[in-house]
Amino acid sequence: MAVPDMTRPDAIEGWPLPEEQTEWHGDPAIERLMVEAYRGGRMHHAWMIGGPRGIGKATLAYRFARFALTYPDPARAPDAATLAVPAGSPAAAKIAARSHPNILTLSRPWDEQGKRFKASLTIDEIRRTIPFFGSTAGEAGWRIAIVDSADDMNPNAANALLKILEEPPKRSLFLVISHAPGRLLPTIRSRCRRLDLPLLTVPAIETALQAHSDAEADIRRFAAEAGQGSLRRAIGFLDEDAAAIGRAFSRVVARFPQLDGQAAHALGDLVAQRGADEAFANFVDLVFAWLNRRARALPEPDGSPIPESVAATPLATWAEVWEKLRQSSAEVEALNLDRKQFVLTTMNILARATRM
Incomplete structure (x- = not known):
């Protein structure tokens, strides 16, 4: 099985890796906070950068590693x-090329025998810090370990x-990335020191999408809205098929509490295309994003009206x-069940819920 980059389990083909990014699209106040902590001598030896996937952690x-290694003297x-x-x-330049001797990235390792990334970040990976911190720094200044992500660690x-x-x-710094710090x-x-990042705004995601x-x-607009604050999720919607699925989904839910059978079948056909694993994943993402907005009484990203029911x-x-739906979607993927039937069942469940 081919992978975009065997050194990074979270690489997205065609998109720059985090160490290659020259821009960050998150809240500028977060960067200012880190600058002030660094310059003011209040730099904690470990920062936990938390928040959902795809928001720029x-x-x-x-x-920050580039900043600290460019200016090793905080004063x-x-x-x-x-x-x-x-x-x-x-x-x-060295960080982008992954050749800086003062940075160590710890993530799920590639299993050459199984031709895939291991299921967890192992103790052997963490133990790489021993020679890294125990030897003389390759260059003057800090030595920085980035754990990406801590959620993948086994006990x-x-x-x-x-x-x-x-x-x-x-002179060590740890930047511990976590998608769910509470776990x-x-x-x-x-x-x-805890640093929880907010979701990205739709304009920020659009800017990032336009650049790459x-x-x-x-x-791009549809993808940014469907991303629900996550650039990674938005990238998954960045094609005509994903946009078509989004429009078809909107047409069905707009008729609730009635279920438009013809529109639901058209949606099912889009999702169940042969070999369209990404289409199925996009549909599941759309459903749970929609449910999340319903549970939190949030408006639709595109401003479309929400049926009274x-x-x-x-x-x-x-x-x-x-x-x-969480259980049934997992079963569909695990058992390779009929995806169109899952779509029809899902839309029927949603419609029926609005009649209660």
Whole structure:
């Protein structure tokens, strides 16, 4: 099985890796906070950067690493509004090429025998910190370990990381990325400064998509809205088929509490195309994003009206529907069940929920 980049389990083909990104599309206040902490001598030895997938956590981590390695003396770092460094920064070039001796990235390793990434971030990966921190730094300044992501650690790896965080080496920085910090060991969380990132705005995602995609403006807009604050999720919607699925889904839910059978079958045909694994994933994402908005009483991203019956459906009903669809979607993928039938069943469940 081919992979875009055997060194990164989260690589997206055709898109720059976080260490190659020159821009960050998140809240500028986050960067300013890190600049002030660094310059003011309040730099914690470990930061836990948390938030959902695809909102720029790894990009921010490498962005800070570039800043710290470009300005190794905090007292001489610029009083800047962002973590941007000069375009010709040697540290930036080495980080982009993954050749900087003072950075160690820890992630799920590639299994050459199985030709895939291992299911967890192993203790052997964490133990790579021993020679990394135990030897003389390749260049003056900090040595920085980026854990991407801590959620992938198995128990042994988590305990090994905890031991290092308890007794951090001198001039060391840990940037621990987590998609769900609350699930990590409390002892690991307690030894890190917590930095939870907000979701990206639709305009920010559109800007990022425009920089790296030649998709039409309306497709970019649809993808940005469907991404629900995640650039990674938005990229998955960045094609005509995904946009067509989104429009077809909207046509069906707009008729609730009635189920438009013809529109539902048309949606099912789009999702169940031969070999269209991505189409199925996009549909599942759309459904759960829609349910999330219903549970939180949020408007539709494109401003389309919400049927009265949908708005009046109790939260408890949506919670039941969420759990039922979570189980059934997992079964469809695990057992390779009929995807069109799943679409029809799903839309029927949603419509029926709005009649209760």
